[in-house]
Structures are given as structure tokens and as C-alpha cells.
Amino acid sequence: GSSSVESLDYEVIENYAYREEQAQRGKLYVGYSVVVKWFFALLIGIGTGLAAVFINISVENFAGWKFSLTFSIIQKSYFAGFLVYILINLILVFSSVYIITKFAPAAAGSGIPEIKGYLNGVDIHGILLFRTLIGKIFGSIGSVGGGLALGKEGPLVHTGACIASLLGQGGSTKYHLRYRWLQVFRSDRDRRDLVTCGCAAGVAAAFRAPVGGVLFALEEVTSWWRSQLMWRVFFTSAIVAVVVRSAMGWCKSGKCGHFGSGGFIIWDISDGQEDYSFEELLPMAVIGVIGGLLGALFNQLTLYMTSWRRNYLHKKGNRVKIIEACVISVITSVISFGLPLLRKCSPCPESDLDSGIECPRPPGMYGNYVNFYCSKDKEYNDLATIFFNTQDDAIRNLFSAKTIHEYSAQSLLTFLVMFYTLAVVTFGIAVPAGQFVPGIMIGSTYGRLVGMFVVNFYKKLNIEEGTYALLGAASFLGGSMRMTVSLCVIMVEITNNLKFLPLIMLVLLISKAVGDAFSEGLYEEQAHLRGVPLLESRPKYKMRQMTAKEACGAQKVVSLPRIIKVADVVSILRTNKHNGFPVIDHSRNGERLVIGLVLRSHLLVLLQSKVDFQHSPLPCDTRGGSKPISHSFSEFVKPASSKGLSIDDIHLSSDDMEMYIDLGPFLNPSPYVVPEDMSLSKVYNLFRQLGLRHIFVVPRASRVIGLITRKDLLIED
Amino acid sequence: GSSSVESLDYEVIENYAYREEQAQRGKLYVGYSVVVKWFFALLIGIGTGLAAVFINISVENFAGWKFSLTFSIIQKSYFAGFLVYILINLILVFSSVYIITKFAPAAAGSGIPEIKGYLNGVDIHGILLFRTLIGKIFGSIGSVGGGLALGKEGPLVHTGACIASLLGQGGSTKYHLRYRWLQVFRSDRDRRDLVTCGCAAGVAAAFRAPVGGVLFALEEVTSWWRSQLMWRVFFTSAIVAVVVRSAMGWCKSGKCGHFGSGGFIIWDISDGQEDYSFEELLPMAVIGVIGGLLGALFNQLTLYMTSWRRNYLHKKGNRVKIIEACVISVITSVISFGLPLLRKCSPCPESDLDSGIECPRPPGMYGNYVNFYCSKDKEYNDLATIFFNTQDDAIRNLFSAKTIHEYSAQSLLTFLVMFYTLAVVTFGIAVPAGQFVPGIMIGSTYGRLVGMFVVNFYKKLNIEEGTYALLGAASFLGGSMRMTVSLCVIMVEITNNLKFLPLIMLVLLISKAVGDAFSEGLYEEQAHLRGVPLLESRPKYKMRQMTAKEACGAQKVVSLPRIIKVADVVSILRTNKHNGFPVIDHSRNGERLVIGLVLRSHLLVLLQSKVDFQHSPLPCDTRGGSKPISHSFSEFVKPASSKGLSIDDIHLSSDDMEMYIDLGPFLNPSPYVVPEDMSLSKVYNLFRQLGLRHIFVVPRASRVIGLITRKDLLIED
Ligand SMILES: Nc1ncnc2c1ncn2[C@@H]1O[C@H](COP(=O)(O)OP(=O)(O)OP(=O)(O)O)[C@@H](O)[C@H]1O
Ligand SMILES: Nc1ncnc2c1ncn2[C@@H]1O[C@H](COP(=O)(O)OP(=O)(O)OP(=O)(O)O)[C@@H](O)[C@H]1O
């Protein structure tokens, strides 16, 4: 629930310790920190690239080995092959779900909603831990290798984000891997930038689509954006491309088993359809509409599934989660093995020596026309070609050109229904799971179905069914995830076919518009369900009629005086759960003044260290320098990967309780304020655009000291 | 200078009239305005697409006709051909510079710095007028058709922005083309969104690169960004692609003369180099460095040229501007005709029937190996192939693959030096001028030079010089304009070669980094020079140590009481140039209160209409409804395309002067405020991120009425 959720603070807390540190450091340090930031972008790129290569090598080898073993056994006995196939899948899925439930519960699912939440300013405990990273990597090897209807792309985004966050805090606290010199990233804001780089790196690595990665991070995950950041994210993506490409080059000679064959582009269809005519726009629009409908339906169904799981099934403990995953694994194996068995084989097309098409082929290998349970020699099983195969190959086959009439409508329809159901059911089990690849599979199946009708209907033109499969994939992703520009670029980068860009745009526009009419995007819905309170970029309509004062309610403000007794601090922190408290002081002429905001976490640090306790209730004059500062700014930095202190962890003697603290040096002296009757939509913009955590609602000012306009801000260094 | 510059206000002014209007309209109106926004995005796309097609048809026909005429004459006399060539160019350039100087001075140059300024919040008079649009379109036909060293891409961005802005205000005020029902865009903020769409449409149309257009608008021009806007911008770009594509399809049969031949992709090199080896990375990095250096040098030289022109040459009036442009036109013609004459022709390569290369060809037509001043039959002039040719064809020839050894190093070097010089000199003359195409020409020349050395050095590999030309083009643009992601995507979209994407990224990273070490980007520098006070996204380092109070200086604040005598308003407006005034009132118990901010432009509207003048100095109680409101919100909308009212335009009788105005209903009741000791970098962030115009600096509050946190903002409609 949202009770465990805290906000991040993207504002710099300019307290005394911070200003001291700033003053000490000077301008050179700014240069140093820029260098470190770039260095970290490099490291994130390398790390994510290597993680992606590792996952890919493992998955492709497990899957390849699984299919070749099964295929060699079914030469003798289909039943024995069936059992072996089920067993291997089961073992892989079991290992995945075991890792997740026992070791890294936060690594379940795709992780994108949580990362989106993090970048929106919501701190969800556990999503960026080292164990989550490990769980994500090994878990997704098991779940994807085990043939479930899910992908490894979402998890790679999460992996990238974890790597970025861990680097950002200088290693893992728990495993004693922290290095002092790496700790330049003190604020939530810097970490956010790193995590953005990590997300981009994840997509870049997953799809080998560097520009798509940048745009995904920009459009789908981040809530704030600066053009310098774009430039760094771009660099990270480029590094990922270099790393993955080098690894593929190294693996080309067969050093890495099944990995490394094929080009850099995952599903290259650059030799596909040459051109398209205006008549084709209608069926393409139809694909867009189908995509919007099926995508919105997918979101809705997975929403029900997930909330049902959360409320009933997963409450019963880890054992149920493990059993559930195993059951789904067995069902998936049975369907993907069994259904092709029921299918009659089709004769191979007349072999055209030029086209280099080989028919039939064994399953689990690069190429169309898979031979499975066919009685005659020159026959192939069209359902096995897509169902009893690795996902990558299935998609490649669905996208493939020059293979008109390869699939029967019946097979495609069977596959569509079964796989859609499997994808919905699988969504939300306790393993790392991405929705990109299943989405592409679903979309390209109905796309190809439409393509078949078009080929039959228009006859003349050189229409390729593969083109329609591609558009179908785009439409389903658009209808479900509601991305636009980034999806466009990703689709182009993974298929290497720029000619279809305008068509992809058209299809996406339609499917997104249709989808938006029914529901929110997949990630937003999942975030809502998980209690991640995302703030949209636009205020709600209702807010126009509300004022700031109305929004903050009638609750009395819990504020602290500047010099406060330790006992009072403890009791205030115990009796409420607020994370920020206004600090009120009296000026010399007795006037009350709001002098700043102090955070609960800072108060806890003060209570724990005790060095700032004083006997007298008089202010210590920090400005005069009479007292050396006893805290460095870094002590106040919230650790990214632990829950931080709680008031119950702190033990104070009764002597301590009688002492005082001067909060003056530790408060944020200038939080943003709004007058009480500002409309809430303006307050919302302020809060959302600047990434704030607390805003003070104050009475109208009595006078204006000055005005700041553009001219006043044109200061040169 | 910056004195003529005003700021835009991206904040909604929630005065009484606005709230009335909001209340009357309700939620349905929100839906209506969304529909209108999409409709406008559609119109902008169609308009910009058609404008681009018109410009392209004109330019290509003028240029094609020019070259074929010249070529037919030089069969008899080179001298006569020379004269005709010079004359045609001169006429075209003259018409362009005449239109600009006499009719639309704001249409000179590329317009991108100004649009960037507009989207950053600076209102420069005249840049978005109807006459500017007309001047831009016809001017760039003349200047590009006249063979100057400039392009039509920058002007197309400006054209798109003009179209968007004119639509946004419902037509041109001056030419009585306004329609009431189109006037839904009341605020600067809505206009800004439209202009962003227009920019994207411009790039999309110029390069036939829809995704590149979106990214250009995002990365290079806009300063604020929301993901809904991205979605609309994307739609506009898609429309442009459809329009341009349809027009090209329609023109294919030759209906539009020279236009419409060739594919949708401008410089298709998809049949170029297949792969690249690691050894090639070094020369590519060298290209990146050269690009950074030459790009930064270009920025610096053009900066000197422009400031010299502004301070000396162009002060002397329009005649000097016209003469200058004509002189440069003649010089350009002489060089582009004369230099190839001095060059010895080379023998045609052994014709390979398969490759379909024809040698020699007449100039001004699609294809390599131009025949110009060659004595023998099977010879071509390599310098004429790039110099005595249209820019599009020259670039296509430079990018072309399978034409190794077409150019001699000497020719390329000659062209590089001459064209670079011409581009620098031409920059800043009073015609519409883009820097994209000249940049691509310069870059691809040195890129091809490097490629020649690589071909000679590595020998074995199937290296194409054209690839290096492409990378050179990317590097020069990166070194001069400092774009990253958008440039990458544009380069891929204009050449249809995804394989080189990682290389383009590499080259851009290097050239931008090298360039950044020397100077700012081209557009930023030009904006500075023109006195457009751009606010960067990041506060300056110095601001961390300053407070808000220090920034606004010691100047006494000019504020107004709520009920004010007309004579006082007039005298205040006369005696200073401020655009915003705090309004102070006294509450019942005599306390002073800042009740809001009133804009000069609103005061002027009130003074002009006079309906709100009252005899008694007592507040009119608008809330009680005793007095009907006499103004609708639309009266306060600042016209985008005229300077607006000035105090000197308003004539008031002495009776009027003795009356009073109650400012209560007309002020913005809740401008953003900051406490006096907030650090200036935080104030900067507030100002910059929210796109404000005025911020009040106020004393610290005496109490906190409430706190607003994320939870308070999670309101559902
Ligand atoms: N110091 C305070 N005094 C009174 N009310 C407060 C105070 N701080 C927050 N609130 C109110 O309490 C409600 C719950 O806020 P909450 O305690 O979760 O804020 P927080 O914990 O400080 O911030 P977050 O949960 O976003 O990290 C909100 O409506 C807010 O207005
Ligand atoms: N009402 C005012 N009273 C006193 N000083 C002001 C007032 N308005 C602006 N200033 C100050 O005058 C200087 C010049 O501001 P300027 O008059 O150009 O602002 P503006 O015209 O209101 O806004 P802009 O020029 O950005 O449209 C600034 O330093 C600003 O702080």
C-alpha cells in the first residue's frame, strides 16, 4: 500500500552544512563532479551492456540446448521428448521463482512502473538494491529461458536502473562495497539522473536500439528532463551499443554457443516490402484499431489478474507463489508442445534456390518452416514454427518476408488466442517479466492475419505479410503501453526498415488514441495498483477551482521552535508520521517568523549522533563561527538502498532528554512557499515541475521587497 | 538590442475575468479545446507540408531550368553561358533580398535563434507575422534558387512556426483574416505549444524526417516540454510526412517539372558500405575532431561577420544590404562557374553496365560525373560535379557509394576552402538562410577527403568514401549546432542507413565535445548577438551564493494601490517601463496586504476602454455581483503579431483623469512569491521551469497555514 511509500526530494536542501561544503569546494569541484558524472555514465553503459550480454548468452544457450535436446529425443519418442521439455522448463522457471521469492521479492515483474515511480519522485523501498539486481538478472534468465510468455526487456530496464543507482551511492551498503571517492552523488536529484541513464541503457541493450533507449527514457520513464541530461543519456546509450556490438563480434566465431549469430539488428526486415500503395492504408488503420482494442483489453485483464493476485493468492505466502509459477510453466509447456502436435503439417513451398529458404528445419534454430511431427519428408508444421520455438525466432519468422502463405489463418488464430491468454495469466507471477516481447508476438500474429487477408484480397501488389506483422506489433505495443515517438524509433531500429516509419506512426497514432479512450497505459495502471502515487504532468481539472488552503485541509500544522528540547522532538516524531516540519522562531522584536523546514530524517540523524545537544536553550551562533560544525553534509544523505533510521531505533537516556537542540543550522532555510489563495493547479505545477516534497502554504505577504524578472537572472559567471 | 525585447508570460493569469470564463464554460469546453488543439496540429502539418512542397517545387524548377539553359548555351559559347548563369542567379538573389528588405525584414536569416528565443519566453517583435511568413517563403526560393551558399531548412522551421502562430491567433490581425471561432488560444502557453508543433513540422518537411523533426523541436528549440505535447508534435510530423509523400507521388509523373523524382529519402545511401571494421574507428574519430574544430571556427567567424554587419554595414540602410547580397551572388556565381573551368577533366571510370552509372552527364541533373568544359568525349569534371550543380545533387554525389576515386583530393580541398569561405561570408546577408545544407556540404567534403586517405591506406576492405562523407556531415553539424539525438535521427532518416547509427553517435559525441570546448552552439551565439536573452536550463554557479533580494537590487518597487486615480496610473506608466506592478491593499484592520500583480498591458486595455472608470474611490464588489463585468477575458489577450498598445496611444480627457479604477478584478491574485533570502539558484529554477515573467520577493512569512505534500495533490476528477 501507499503507506510504505515516501517521497523523494529533488530540491537541494541548502542548510548550513551544505553551504559550508559549497563554500569550501568552490568551482573546481563542479568540474570534478561533471567528470565523475560522465565517468559514471560510461560505467552504467558498460555495466548494463555486459549484463544484457550475460542474460542473452544464458537465455539463448539454455533455450537452444533445450530445443536441440528435445528434438533429438523426439526422433525416438515424442512422449519422452515432451516430458524432457516440460521438465527443463519447469526447472528453469522454478529456479527463477525461487530466487525471487526467497531472495529478491522486489525483482518480480517488469520493474518499469516502479522505476517510473522513482523518477516521478516516489521512493519505493527495495527496488534499487543490490539483491534486486542479482535477482533480476538470474531470475529473468530462468523465466525467459523457461519459455514463459514474457520477455527480458522490461527487466533489463530495471537492471540498468539498479546498476545506475548502486554506482550512484558508491556501491552497496549492505555488502560493504562502498567507496568514499565515488560518493559525489549526494542528492536525490543526481541519483535520479543516473537512474535515467540506466533506463536508457537497459532499453538500448535489450533491443540494441540506442536512440530508442534515449527516447524511451525520455518519453516513458522520466518526469523531468533537461537537455544536458539528454546528452549524457545519449552517451550512455552509445556506450551500450559499442559494448553489445563488441561482444557480438567476439562471439561470432561460436565462442558463446548460440549467442552472437545474426546481425546487430534483432529482427532485420530490410529486404522486405519495397513500397506500399494507398489502398493498403485501410487495412493498416484496421490494425491500429485492433491494436488499440486488444491493448486496452490486455491492460484491463492484467489489472484484474494482478489485483486478484495481490488480494488473495499472494497473501498466502511464498509457497503459493512458487506453485503458481510452476503450474503456469507446465501449462505453457503443454500448450506450446501439444498444440503443434494437433496441427496437420503443410507441404514445403517449391524451393527457390535463390531465396536460400531451407525447408524443413529443426525447431529452436534460426529460420522458418520448422519440422515437427510431420509424417512426410518435405513438410513443415506452421504452428510449431511460431509456438514451439524461441521467442526471437518466432518473431523473426512472423516478420519474415518472401514467405507468403507460410501460415494458415487457423494456426495464427490459435496461436493468438492461446498466447494472449498465456500472456495475461503469466503477467504478475513472481518472476521477472517484460511485456515487450509478448506484445510483439501478439501484435505480429494478428498483424500477419490481416496481412493474409490483404494478400488474398488485393492480389496484384507485392504485399508482404511480414510488413503487416510489424505494424501489428507496433499497434499492440502502442495500444497497451501508449508510447509514441520512442516506440516508433525502437520499431525502426529493431527491424532496420525506415521505409515503414510513416506507417508505424500512423498505426501508433490510431492505436494509442483508441487505447486512450478505454484506459490508461499499462505502466500507469500497474503503478496505481501498486500504490505508487504518480503525479501526472498536468493538473486535474478540479484543481482549477480549489485553493492551496483547501488542499492542505484543516489539520493543525505540527511545527517546531528553533531551540527545542530533545524530549519534545522525540515525542513529536513519535506521535505523527510527517516527514517535514516547519520551524518557527521569534525575531528580536517578538515577531514570529517561519525560518525553514526540517526533515524527519535529519532530526533522526541529530538525535542519534547527540553531538549537537546543548544544555542551555540559547541559540548557538553558527555564523559567528563560535562553534565548529559537527556534521558534514554527507551524514544527512539518505541511503538509497536502506530504509533509513526510525525513531524506534534511537535510544536516549533521560539526561539526553533534558537537553536542547538548536535546529538553526540544520534546517532548509528557504522551502518554496505559496500564498493561501493560490489556485491548486498553479501549486500543482510548482510541485510537479520542480519535483518538490513539501510546500508551505502561507498568508499573503504584507509588502513586496522586489521583483525578479528575466533581466535580473541574466547573470554571467 | 534587448530594449525592444519583452518577455512572454507562460503563467495563466487567474484574474476575475478568467475565473468567470472558466466557471461559465465548465468541463465540456476543455474537451472542445482539446479537439481544437488537435485540429490545429493537423492544420499546421498540412500547411507546413504544402509550404515545403511549394518551396521545393519552385527551387528545383528554377535551379533545374537555370542549369539546363546554361548548359545549352555553353555548347556554343562558354562566355555567354557564364553571363546568363550569373544573371539568373543575380535576378533570383535580388528578388529575394528586395522582398526581405522592403517587405519583411524579420524574415532574414534562419529564424531558428529567434524561434528558440520565443519558446524560451522572449517575445521579439515581428518574427511571427504574416508578412514574415510570406517573405520567408518567397525569399528562400530566391536565395536558394540563386545558388547562394545557404539552405532552405532553417527558413522552413521558421515558416512552420509562423504558420502555427498565425493559426493560433486565428489569422492575421492586420489583413483582417481573423476568425472568432478559432480564437481558443488565449494564452502565451498555448501559442508556445503550437509554435513547437510548427518547428517540428518545419524540420519534418525540410528533411522528410518526421521523427527527426520531433526530436529537433524537443532538443534544440523548446525550453519546456510535456509528454502530451510530444504526442501532438508527433502527430503534426506524421501529417507532414503524409502530405509531402502524397505530393511527391502526385508529382512523380512529371507534373511538377524537376520536383518529385527520387524517393522520399533525400540522400538515400542504403546501398552503401555494408560493414565497418575496428580499424576504421580511428579515422572516424579524426573526422569528429575536425568537425568540432571547423564547426567551432564557423560559429566564431560567423559571429564576427554578423556583429560587424550589424554595427557597420547594415546601419547604412537597405540599399547597402541589397548591394551586398548582389555582390555576394556574383562572387558565388563566378567561383562556382569559374573554378571548374580551371580544373582538368578526368577520364570516365570503366563503365560497368551493372552499376548503371552514366558518364558523363549534363550538370544540374541527378547523378555523378558531370560533363563541363571537357575536351574529350568520355571525360567528366570532378569539381563541376559538386560545385556547378544544385546542392541536393552535390550532396548526393558526395555521399554516393561505388564511386571510389571520383574526386581528386585537390578538387575536394578547393571546394572545401571556397565553400567554407562562401558560407561564412554569406551568413548574415539579408535573405532567408539556413545553415544545415551548407554544413552538410562542408562536412561531407572533408569527410570524403578523409575517406580517400582511408581507402588508399587500408586498401583491402570495402570502404566507401561516401560513408565518410556522411560522417563528416554529421560531425560538422554536431560541431556547429551541437545537437545530438535529433541530429543522429535526422542523419539516419535522410540517408536511410541505420547501420551507421553507432558511428554517427560516436562522431557526434566527439565533435560536440570538441566544439563545446571552444564556443557555444551556433544558435545560442546568434541569439546572444541579437540580444535575445535566453535563459539556460541550469542556473549559473554564481547564483548559489546570491539571494533573491540581492538579485532584484536596491530599486524601489513601483506598486499600485487597489483603487487608483486614472491620472496616477498614467503617470506611473509614463515614468517607467516596467511591465508588472504589485497591487497593495489595506485589509479592514488596517494591515497592508499584497493582493496581486497587474500587467502594464492590462492597465492599458482598461485605460483605453474607459468602461471601468468610476467616480468614487470605493471598491466595487465584484463578488457580490452588484456590477456586471464589463470585460471578457479575450480583451486582455496580447495580440501575437502586433506590438500591442502603448501609453502614448491613449488619449484621456481631464475628466477621465480625475476618475478612479478598481484594479481588484483585473489583477493576477496569486503570482509566485519567494522569500527574500532564498538562494538565487532556486529562484532561477522556479522562474525557468515554470516559464514565469515576474516573481515577487517578499519577507519571510509569520506562520504556516498548511503543508502541501504529494498526498494532497492526488486528487481525482
Ligand atoms: N508538519 C506537518 N503538520 C501538519 N500536517 C502535515 C505536516 N506534514 C504533512 N502534513 C500533512 O499530512 C498529510 C500527510 O502527509 P505526509 O505525512 O505523508 O507527508 P510527508 O510524509 O512529510 O511527505 P511524503 O509522505 O510525501 O514523504 C498531508 O495532507 C500533509 O498536508
Ligand atoms: N514594478 C517594479 N518596480 C520596481 N522594479 C521593477 C518593477 N518591475 C520590474 N522591476 C525591475 O526592473 C528591472 C527591469 O525589469 P523590466 O522592467 O524589464 O521588467 P518587465 O518589463 O516587467 O519584464 P520583461 O522585460 O521581462 O517583459 C528588473 O531588474 C526588475 O527587477
Ligand SMILES: [Mg+2]
Ligand atoms: Mg508520508
Ligand SMILES: [Mg+2]
Ligand atoms: Mg522590460
